[in-house]
Amino acid sequence: MEDLKGKIEATANLDDLESLRVEIFGKKGLLAAEFAKLKDIASENKKEFAKGLNDKKIALTEVFEEKKRVLLEMALEKKLESERVDVSLYGYESTKGSLHPVKETMDKIIDYFVALNFSVESGPLIENDFTNFEALNLPKNHPAREMQDTFFLADGQLLRTHTSPVQIRTMMKEKPPIRMIAPGAVFRRDYDLTHTPMFHQVEGLVVDKTGVVSFANLKAILTDFLHYMFGEVEVRFRPSFFPFTEPSTEVDISCIFCEGEGCRVCSHTGWLEVLGSGVVDPNVFEAVGYEDVSGYAFGLGVERFAMLLHRVPDLRSMFEGDIRLLEQFR
Numbered sequence: 119m120e121d122l123k124g125k126i127e128a129t130a131n132l133d134d135l136e137s138l139r140v141e142i143f144g145k146k147g148l149l150a151a152e153f154a155k156l157k158d159i160a161s162e163n164k165k166e167f168a169k170g171l172n173d174k175k176i177a178l179t180e181v182f183e184e185k186k187r188v189l190l191e192m193a194l195e196k197k198l199e200s201e202r203v204d205v206s207l208y209g210y211e212s213t214k215g216s217l218h219p220v221k222e223t224m225d226k227i228i229d230y231f232v233a234l235n236f237s238v239e240s241g242p243l244i245e246n247d248f249t250n251f252e253a254l255n256l257p258k259n260h261p262a263r264e265m266q267d268t269f270f271l272a273d274g275q276l277l278r279t280h281t282s283p284v285q286i287r288t289m290m291k292e293k294p295p296i297r298m299i300a301p302g303a304v305f306r307r308d309y310d311l312t313h314t315p316m317f318h319q320v321e322g323l324v325v326d327k328t329g330v331v332s333f334a335n336l337k338a339i340l341t342d343f344l345h346y347m348f349g350e351v352e353v354r355f356r357p358s359f360f361p362f363t364e365p366s367t368e369v370d371i372s373c374i375f376c377e378g379e380g381c382r383v384c385s386h387t388g389w390l391e392v393l394g395s396g397v398v399d400p401n402v403f404e405a406v407g408y409e410d411v412s413g414y415a416f417g418l419g420v421e422r423f424a425m426l427l428h429r430v431p432d433l434r435s436m437f438e439g440d441i442r443l444l445e446q447f448r
């Protein structure tokens with residue numbers, strides 16, 4: 119008895135205590151074996167023997183429970199100690215991400231036109247010859263196709279070289295009036311300081327009954343848009359050529375780096391070209407089956423806008439994912 123008490127008290131952990139519980143109190147344990155002897159005891163001694171055993175059991179149980187309580191407490195304390203958190207320590211600074219400058223510029227452009235009730239349309243990146251060229255008044259073998267170095271796919275399809283095909287797709291599925299922009303990625307076989315094989319454009323198209331939409335509207339909206347993007351700049355409309363517009367114009371802003379004085383960025387002209395636009399060529403309307411309408415269209419390169427706004431000298435750096443560059447846009 120004293121022996122068992124001592125054994126319980128000497129236990130060092132809960133696992134050992136559990137083994138001991140089975141050994142002493144279990145169905146085939148020491149106490150059970152003692153109680154089994156009861157049947158062989160003479161009946162006049164039975165009562166006393168049973169009482170003795172019961173007292174012994176109660177005493178052992180008490181020692182056992184007390185030991186269990188102590189060991190549980192010790193285990194808890196050990197756990198708390200190991201899981202302790204020092205709330206006075208300084209935390210790690212969490213690094214915040216930011217929008218990529220191209221995305222941010224794209225959003226800013228979209229916001230402007232959405233506020234003027236333009237719808238935002240999209241089209242597939244893999245296009246066919248008709249929507250990317252033919253319907254835009256760029257017939258096969260037309261020299262103007264040369265302006266757009268095209269990635270052709272094996273099946274005669276191609277990666278769209280501009281967002282202008284979305285004009286065609288939208289007109290083919292909707293009736294005039296149309297007032298839309300089409301932001302998205304485009305692809306050309308080009309790679310240097312100012313060209314990457316993939317870049318982004320925003321296309322714009324406004325169409326209504328003949329006479330409702332004029333070149334004057336085009337000038338007004340693009341001038342206002344460029345002031346929204348670049349602040350107090352001068353805006354200049356310069357005659358140009360695009361197959362899908364007639365007349366066509368390229369739009370320049372006074373150089374935001376030298377304020378028109380002439381510097382390396384503007385090639386000492388004082389002007390930066392930022393947009394292509396014009397009055398929609400009747401051949402384009404014919405291709406989509408529109409009659410008695412007129413309209414204007416424009417297209418711009420988002421990366422070029424982002425580079426000018428953030429003064430990034432090399433377009434390729436926009437797509438290298440260098441964290442040191444991106445961190446500057448937080």
Ligand code: DAH
Nearest residue numbers: 280282394395396415416417
């Ligand atoms: N699609 C032309 C390009 O990629 C940009 C453009 C110019 C779009 C004039 C137009 C436009 O809608 O009217 O270079």
